[in-house]
Amino acid sequence: MIRCQFRRGIRLEDDRYYSVGIHPWNAGCYTKRDVDSLNRLARDHRVVAVGETGLDSVHVAYELVSHGTTREVVQALPDIERQLELLMLHIRLSEEVGKPLLLHVVKRYPEILKLRIDLKPRQTWIIHGFRGRPGLAKDLLKWGFYLSYGEMFNPLSVEATLSVCWLRRMSPRSRSRILSLPSLSLRLCLSLI
Numbered sequence: 001m002i003r004c005q006f007r008r009g010i011r012l013e014d015d016r017y018y019s020v021g022i023h024p025w026n027a028g029c030y031t032k033r034d035v036d037s038l039n040r041l042a043r044d045h046r047v048v049a050v051g052e053t054g055l056d057s058v059h060v061a062y063e064l065v066s067h068g069t070t071r072e073v074v075q076a077l078p079d080i081e082r083q084l085e086l087l088m089l090h091i092r093l094s095e096e097v098g099k100p101l102l103l104h105v106v107k108r109y110p111e112i113l114k115l116r117i118d119l120k121p122r123q124t125w126i127i128h129g130f131r132g133r134p135g136l137a138k139d140l141l142k143w144g145f146y147l148s149y150g151e152m153f154n155p156l157s158v159e160a161t162l163s164v165c166w167l168r169r170m171s172p173r174s175r176s177r178i179l180s181l182p183s184l185s186l187r188l189c190l191s192l193i
């Protein structure tokens with residue numbers, strides 16, 4: 001993600017895989033040309049996912065301001081309406097090209113959950129760098145989201161993620177035996193892998 005300096009005429013290298021998207025921080029400064037590039041790139045065989053896209057009501061955003069003939073990028077407050085518009089564009093694209101959606105979500109999980117429930121997309125939605133609590137992790141997993149973890153994460157959420165994934169595949173009898181254990185530890189889940 002480059003802040004409002006989209007690289008036009010991007011050349012994809014053959015030995016790499018890519019995800020392409022217009023980040024929500026740039027919801028105020030992308031142009032039709034950027035959307036055209038995104039549409040074109042998303043169809044390339046080296047592109048395996050669409051995003052990052054998403055909703056972020058916390059971090060600074062960028063906006064394109066015109067002064068006569070010149071245009072300047074300035075910092076702005078996040079605009080959720082615009083981010084939502086851009087997110088919808090990515091959701092449609094992900095469904096169209098049949099590639100997973102990579103989501104950047106900060107303090108906007110209820111909206112993201114509602115979108116998945118209402119739209120019933122065929123594609124996988126992956127939350128990147130999930131830092132939320134275990135309860136939220138379980139809710140998201142229940143609705144078919146995938147979670148990825150980065151540098152900062154809640155270890156209990158990782159535990160919840162692993163336990164839910166494994167519990168889903170177990171027979172009801174084994175599941176109840178596992179649930180009766182005093183603590184479903186990360187070690188146990190890892191040993192099951």
Ligand SMILES: [Zn+2]
Pocket residue numbers: 052103104105128129
């Ligand atoms: Zn992100």
